[in-house]
Amino acid sequence: MKFSTLASGLVSAASLAAAQLQLAANGTISKGPFPADLNGSNFTYPWPVNVFSFQSQQQQLQMAFMDVKPTCAPNGQTAVVLHGKNFCGPTWNDTIVALAGAGYRVIAPDQVGWCKSSKPDNYQFSLNQLAFNTRGLLNTLGIGNITLIGHSVGGMLSTRFALQYPQTIDRLVLVDPVGLEDYVEKGVPYVSIDYDIAAEAAQTFDAIKAYEQAIYYVGQWQDSYTVWVTMLTNIYYGSRRAQFIKNQGQIVDMVLTSPVAHYFGDIVSKTLLIVGDEDHVAIGSNWASPEVAATLGHFNVLGPQVCGEIPDCTLYQFPTLGHAPQISAPSNFTKVVLDWLKE
Incomplete structure (x- = not known):
């Protein structure tokens, strides 16, 4: 009886995983060649860019991605890295190199509305x-289960992915994810997408650099960070500027209106949560009242709180780092991730 019940459970799990794989976008993969200014980004990526073409919401779309093979003996596993709002696939460069060097195949997509x-x-x-x-991209590549690593808005997306496709996640790594708290619930007033679009239209090289220096790098700056500001500025003022700033405004609205903070207890994946204790990113804090803003973005508090809600969670805190530890301390960051993945 016990064997029958166990076998039935395994079959049910397998059926659920198969069903989850089917509930995804369908499309095709192209390896190019592509124009240098692909979808408004002329930034040169460190590995060849491929494109997943698919239909979504009655339109044909392209999802650019890098597919990096292991640089040592393959371990048979695939890691997927998801970027944040002010980031693209290449900002994972040091992490990709480390993962590929540990035997992982690495998929680094640019989400629709971002980058290439x-x-x-x-x-x-x-x-x-x-x-x-x-x-859908992973299905088309023939990839089943994955290790999923998401940063910032990509961490919020990874949380939703883990809830939507739980049987396809072997390990989940959340890196300074936004959405550890419900910003609206805490008092951030709703503003229109028009407001968000206007704010995106006002972005400049200097404004982006100042924000990143203060929030991502805790007031520090290295010349190597400049390339990421240039990467963003080129898109903001590139050939798809109008569409890009509209999409980015819509994405800010998405973060505010699609909270994940109430669902961390439902994550079944083994999870590593990494936070920089000096991270203070909070969507909407710039237009909230000073009293509300003061309560938001305390990652040193949110990290332990949220990890306590996730059933199988390991927390790692960088006491002196901000929002982008994979860029500001790449060696330390990749060691933390790889050591945990080896456990």
Whole structure:
């Protein structure tokens, strides 16, 4: 009887995993050649760019991605790295090198609305939709289970992915994810997407650099960080500027209106949560009242709190780092991740 019940449970789990894989975007993969200015980004990527072409919301879209093979004996596993709002696939460069050097195949996509992927004129952005697109890319590549690593908004997306496709995640790594708290619930007032778009249109090289220096790097700056500001500025003022700033405004709205903070207890994946204790990113804090803003973005408090809610969670805190430890302390960051993955 026990064997029968166990076998039935295994079959059910296998059926659930198969069903989850089917609930994803369908498309095709192209290896190019592509124009240097692909979807409004002329930034040169460290590995060849491929494109996943698929139909979504009654339009044909492209999702650019890098597919990096292991640089040592393959371990048979695939790691997927998901970027944040002010980031693209290449900002994972040091992490990709380390993972590939440990035997992983690494997939680094640019989400729709970002970087070298499509900037649709009309699109309903949701975490579920982006997870659906990403799972479709992996299916088309013939990839089943993955180690999923997400940073910032990519960490929020990874949380939704883990909830949407739980049976396909071997390990989950969340790196300074936004959405550890429900910003609206804490008092951030709703503003229109028009407001968000206007704010995106006002971005400049100097403004982006100042924000990143203060928040990502805790007031520090290295010349090597400049390339990421240039990467962003080129898109903000590139050939798809109007569509890009609209999409980025929609994405800010998505973060505010699609909270994941209430669902961490439902994550079944073995999880590593990494935070910089000096990280203070909080979406909407710049237009919230000073009293509300003062309560937001305390990652040194949110990290332990959220990790306590996730059933199988390991917490690692960088006491002196900000929002982007994979860039500001790449060697330390990759050691933490690889040591945990080896456990």
